[in-house]
Amino acid sequence: MSTNPTVSIIVPVYNSEKTLERCIESILKQEYTDFEAILVDDGSTDASGAICDRYQEQDSRIQVIHKENSGVSASRNLALEKARGTYLQFLDSDDWLTPNATKLLVEAADQYHCDLVISDFYRVSGERVAHKGDIDDNCVLTREEFASHMLEDPADFYYGVLWNKLYRRQIVESHQLRMNTAISWCEDFMFNLEYIRHAQVFYALQVPIYYYVNTKGSLASQGKSVTQTIKMKLMVFEYYNNFYKNVLTEKDYEKNQLQVYRFLIDAASDGIVLPSILPGIKKLGQERSFVSRKAMAGEGPLVDSYRSRKLLDYYLEPVAIKNNLTLKETRVLLCLAQPDHGDTRREIADFAGISIRSLSLSLQKLFHRGLLKAESKKVEGRLENWRSKTQPKGKQSHEQLEITFLPLAQPILADLTAAQNNYEQTYFEGFTRKELIQYEKMNEKIKQNIQKLL
Numbered sequence: 533m534s535t536n537p538t539v540s541i542i543v544p545v546y547n548s549e550k551t552l553e554r555c556i557e558s559i560l561k562q563e564y565t566d567f568e569a570i571l572v573d574d575g576s577t578d579a580s581g582a583i584c585d586r587y588q589e590q591d592s593r594i595q596v597i598h599k600e601n602s603g604v605s606a607s608r609n610l611a612l613e614k615a616r617g618t619y620l621q622f623l624d625s626d627d628w629l630t631p632n633a634t635k636l637l638v639e640a641a642d643q644y645h646c647d648l649v650i651s652d653f654y655r656v657s658g659e660r661v662a663h664k665g666d667i668d669d670n671c672v673l674t675r676e677e678f679a680s681h682m683l684e685d686p687a688d689f690y691y692g693v694l695w696n697k698l699y700r701r702q703i704v705e706s707h708q709l710r711m712n713t714a715i716s717w718c719e720d721f722m723f724n725l726e727y728i729r730h731a732q733v734f735y736a737l738q739v740p741i742y743y744y745v746n747t748k749g750s751l752a753s754q755g756k757s758v759t760q761t762i763k764m765k766l767m768v769f770e771y772y773n774n775f776y777k778n779v780l781t782e783k784d785y786e787k788n789q790l791q792v793y794r795f796l797i798d799a800a801s802d803g804i805v806l807p808s809i810l811p812g813i814k815k816l817g818q819e820r821s822f823v824s825r826k827a828m829a830g831e832g833p834l835v836d837s838y839r840s841r842k843l844l845d846y847y848l849e850p851v852a853i854k855n856n857l858t859l860k861e862t863r864v865l866l867c868l869a870q871p872d873h874g875d876t877r878r879e880i881a882d883f884a885g886i887s888i889r890s891l892s893l894s895l896q897k898l899f900h901r902g903l904l905k906a907e908s909k910k911v912e913g914r915l916e917n918w919r920s921k922t923q924p925k926g927k928q929s930h931e932q933l934e935i936t937f938l939p940l941a942q943p944i945l946a947d948l949t950a951a952q953n954n955y956e957q958t959y960f961e962g963f964t965r966k967e968l969i970q971y972e973k974m975n976e977k978i979k980q981n982i983q984k985l986l
Contacts, residue, residue, distance in 0.1 A: 537593070539567040539634055540617030540701065544607035545584060546574040548625040551745070552583050558628035560591060563958075564635035567621075569594045570611040575601030580625075605711035605719050608694075612710065620701050622694035626745050630820075633741035636850060637698040639950075640735050644672050647731035649698040650690070652853075653742040654819060661743070662813045666690040667736035670854065670943065678734040679779045689744070692721035696742050703730050725775045739850045740819075821845050821859065843958060847951040855944050860886065864894040866948050868904070868935050875932045903941040907934045 541559055545552060559569050571594060573581040584596040597610060608622070619641060621634060633651075640649045652665035666688055667673075667681050682691045690696065703709070707730050711719050823842050827835055845859060852862040867873050867884040874880050881891040898904050909932045937945065960968060 537566055537568040537617045538638060539564070539619045539621055539698075540611075540615035541567050541569045541621045541623055541634070542608055542611040542615065543569065543571050543623045543625055544574055544604045544611070545571055545576060545580050545625045546601070546604070546607075547576045547578045547580055549576075549579040549583060551626040552580055554628050555623060555625050556583075556587050556594075558631075558633075559623065560587075561631050562629065562634045563632050564638060567593060567634060568615075568617060570614055571596045572607040572611050573598045574604065574607045575599060603713060605713045605715075609710045609713070612704065615701060617701055620699040620704060622697075623742075624695055624744075627695065628743045630741045630743070632846075632850060636737060636739055636741055640737050641698055641700075644733065644735045646672070646698075646733045646735045647700050647703060648678075648727065648734050649737055650734070651696045651737040651742065652740040653690075653696045653744050654740045655689075655746055656743050656816060657746045659816050660813055661816045661819050663740050663819070664690065664744075665736075665738055665740070668738065669736060670738065671735075673734040673736065675728060675732060675734070675779060678728065679776065681736075683776075692718065692724065693744075694720045694723065695744070697724075699727060700731075703727065706730075721772075725772060729775065729778060738854045738856075740853070821849055840959075844951075844955050847954045847958075848948075851944065851947040851951050854947065857944075858894075860890065861894045861897060862948070864891065865898065865903070865941070865944060866952075869937075869945055869948060877931070877933055880933065901940070902938055903944065904938055905936050907936075908932070909934060 543555065543559075548555070556569070556571070559567075571584045571587075573584050573596065575598075581596075581598055584594075588594045588596045595614065597614065599607070599610065612620070619638060621637065623629065637649050637651065640646060650667070652663060654661050655664045666685060667690075669677075669681075673681070685691070704727065707726070709723060709726050709730075711723050713719075715722070821842070824838075827838050828842070848862045848866065849859060851857075852859045855862075857865075864884055864886070867880065870883075873883050877888050877891060881888045884891060886894075895904075895906050899906065960971075963971065
């Protein structure tokens with residue numbers, strides 16, 4: 533275990549033996565490996581404690597704390613006392629992470645020097661899943677800008693929960709921020725409000741990195757009386773109201789006071805389940821790119837090509853989701869960013885591995901998004917491709933396509949460069965310098981052999 537892990541992943545556990553293994557496995561399968569996982573067994577009466585202990589024996593990054601039952605807030609507070617990471621990440625024991633969750637959160641925090649990264653997530657109900665997010669601004673936000681977004685939907689899980697965010701532990705510790713154990717409703721949100729008051733830089737990641745299982749109960753299901761419920765909600769609202777009095781100027785607060793008070797109305801709908809009809813809803817398992825495990829384990833040139841393509845798709849998919857593109861459009865952008873993609877539509881389509889029609893449709897969409905412009909020019913000269921060996925010599929005219937990337941495309945191209953770097957890092961993981969040099973020589977020889985024939 534690292535002396536000072538970059539991330540501390542905190543998981544409160546209580547009687548979750550049916551879902552706990554899935555949760556812990558999702559942590560251990562993280563692409564980002566410099567973490568510690570703190571599992572706090574809150575006096576479970578089922579096999580949860582034993583499951584935690586078994587995983588602790590298997591992996592030194594896992595630390596288990598057993599305590600008497602005192603609630604989720606007390607469990608998280610105890611974990612915060614033990615945490616050593618630069619960043620804090622939270623996970624509930626009946627939910628699970630995507631394999632790239634921690635990596636994407638840390639990359640965003642490091643790249644933009646963020647105090648808080650907030651991400652989209654998947655909301656799961658039975659066998660159905662829906663992509664949930666709120667902030668569409670693909671940029672760094674100030675505290676005031678982030679608070680303004682929060683005003684639009686104050687009681688949304690997106691803002692209220694802990695598990696779709698990455699926090700700086702230094703801020704938590706320097707201001708001694710902890711969960712309020714006196715309340716059992718919106719305690720996450722109150723912690724977030726206090727944290728936001730001390731944070732400066734925010735970033736919204738438009739990539740779902742968390743599977744939230746919609747089984748949590750309302751205050752009524754916790755056995756709270758009407759009087760207790762009202763008292764608790766009024767206390768949270770008073771805190772929420774004071775937050776905006778501090779964050780906004782007096783003029784802006786007066787202007788947005790109705791929006792602030794909307795929180796009381798929206799918060800009354802606690803415990804709502806996922807509706808049967810929701811935009812973008814999919815069957816669980818179909819929300820990400822499909823991978824054939826049988827093909828991944830196979831041998832042969834087609835299987836080698838399949839594995840490489842799926843690995844590249846794995847890193848391109850977050851870029852596509854983040855920038856509201858299809859995977860095919862993202863691949864086209866990546867191809868166009870290469871210096872040797874070809875000059876004609878036919879060459880570019882062949883290079884991208886798609887039909888000319890698909891290329892044309894993708895180019896139209898990318899053009900309308902203001903990402904690029906494409907100009908066709910008639911050029912005299914023989915078209916250089918493999919057929920030219922048998923074609924008669926002489927002047928021939930063909931249509932040359934000139935692609936120019938516009939300023940709006942630059943952030944996406946930066947994301948694509950990062951995706952390529954991640955692809956190569958995974959592809960060559962474990963290679964020594966000597967092996968890399970050998971591979972380059974062998975690859976050059978293979979390239980020359982293919983060029984001789986084609």
